[in-house]
Amino acid sequence: MRVTQPLKRNLQQIPEDIATVCGDRSHTWSQLVHRISALAGGLVNLGLKPQERVAIVALNSDLYLETIFAAPWAGGVIVPINYRWSAPEIAFALNDSGTKIIFVDETFSNVVPDLKKLVEHELTVISLDDAFEGYDEIYEDLVSKSTELPEFENHENDISGIFYTGGTTGRSKGVMLTHGNHISNTLQFTAMMETSPDMVFLHAAPTFHIADALFIYLVTHIGGKHVFIPRFDPVLSAQAIQDQKITDVILVPTMIQMLLEMENFANYDFASLQRLYYGASPMPEAVAKDLIGKLPHSKAYHLYGQTESAPLLTCLDSKYHVTDGPFAGRLRSAGRAMPAVELKIVDSEGNECPRGEIGEIIARGPNIMKGYWGQEELTKNTVKNGWLHTGDAARMDEGGFIFISDRLKDSTSWHSGAISTFGLVPQVIAC
Missing domain, CATH: 3.40.50.980 (Rossmann fold)
Structure with missing residues (x-):
């Protein structure tokens, strides 16, 4: 498994299809x-x-x-x-x-x-x-x-990328992700989501972040189209969605809110937008209602993970993005484990917690990092017997949905308030 292999397949099968637009x-x-x-x-x-x-x-x-x-x-x-x-x-x-x-x-x-x-x-x-x-x-x-x-x-165990985290304490950590890590998370995504070569993905979030980098590999893997804008801006994003017939984009809830509340929103055509992925935090109910009202045809998916997991661990499916009915309470959840990801909540002794009890999220699967560059001891303390200790405190309900409540330690969780999916959200918006 190599991250470059899909390029050769696309060259062989769809050489004249548009790959990138900038x-x-x-x-x-x-x-x-x-x-x-x-x-x-x-x-x-x-x-x-x-x-x-x-x-x-x-x-x-x-x-x-x-x-x-x-x-x-x-x-x-x-x-x-x-x-x-x-x-x-x-x-x-x-x-x-x-x-x-x-x-x-x-x-x-x-x-x-x-x-x-x-x-x-x-x-x-x-x-x-x-x-x-x-x-x-x-x-x-x-x-x-x-x-x-x-x-x-x-080879699949060779390092493909080193993604440096902006940790809230201490030195930045270089997360070593292999070819196998990236391809595994791509396959996990395609096994759970609606994907096809018709995907037209807007890269509005910063590509240096693992969240957007995931879609560099994913869209290439399925033979879709990449569309780039320099950085997130609600007007530029709306214009690109309209002009390029964007089908998919990943943002944080604050960005989604800015998009929905921008002046002249109704003047743009969002009919092509089929899926909207987000991370960093659950979607506020007010934003969810606005999204459902203004983009009723677009499906929303909450993604949770860490740089150390390349990055996805869980997903909250679009059918749970409702504000009333039997699924209404799921909107605060980070979803359930991705395919081929084992995930559980454990106490300080490493014992699995009863459903509903708060503990630490740990996970294992083919997408878990090779380790931290040059930090063997930290790697051993973070990945134990194949299990990634995320540092996120959460509970799991009877349906396997996780609800994140806090941070136990410094790391690169998308979901924590300290470090969001694309770095500190206010800084992203200011750029």
């Missing part, structure tokens, strides 16, 4: 795969070796997707960087992971001179746009001058 630019699967393989060749020419790291700090774009796939296509490991981090925070991740190549777009080019000083090894900077101070290569030049590279034969 502004006025679009690429077919044939064009996309050729660009990715050429970019991978450029990375190897720059000295990239198998399992070496490649970072990116940038807004959402089709080039971000190409980079996510080019790194493992060349045998490397992608390291998406939180673009809200300061230069010292980015430098920490680069030093910690030993990353020697980083892609940067013009928006964040101002950090490059500082990175060159703070990073403890030679750093090659690839500009996604035009030249800026401290750059070494231009993205499009690298693609055009490089020879296409055959796909590297990664």
